[in-house]
Amino acid sequence: MPTDAFEDELMQAFFDSLINFLFAGWNVVLELFQLLGDGVLLGLLAWIVFWTFAVNWVKFREMLLNGGCVALLLIGLGAVLVWANIAPPAGGQHNLLGLEVSNYIGKTMYVTALYCIMFLCGSVQLSGFCAGCCQFEEDEAESHAASH
Secondary structure, eight states, X not given: OHHHHHHHHHHHHHHHHHHHHHHHHHHHHHHHHHHHHHTHHHHHHHHHHIIIIIXXXXXXXXXXXXXXXXXXXXXXXXXXXXXXXHSOOGGGEEEETTEEEEHHHHHHHHHHXXXXXXXXXXXXXXXXXXXTTOOOOXXXXXXXXXXX
């Protein structure tokens, strides 16, 4: 029967593909653990968790719209300047996305990427995607007359 041989070939090809898929997944897990050993992935994960779950983006957005974006830009500029002076790369240049850029440009790209991740976390929270996890208690503000 030719159909039995075809089915056996098909099943063998399926199992070979499944094994290759599992090996590829295992290689991804090993690479992630290597990044965890370097501390890069753990720090990035902490950054994402903080800006997604620990910040009340409704209030933070209001603060940014009332002029806080200038302070945020100055904090980023200060971070770039301090980070570039404290930890210059080996050889004096960063290799980012196939480009060799100077120390200050490289650090600016890193800080900009962190800010983009921060704002993406805020947009996720503001969209209501994690509304069950992000419920902030509102502090009752004192009336202005009570302090006099």
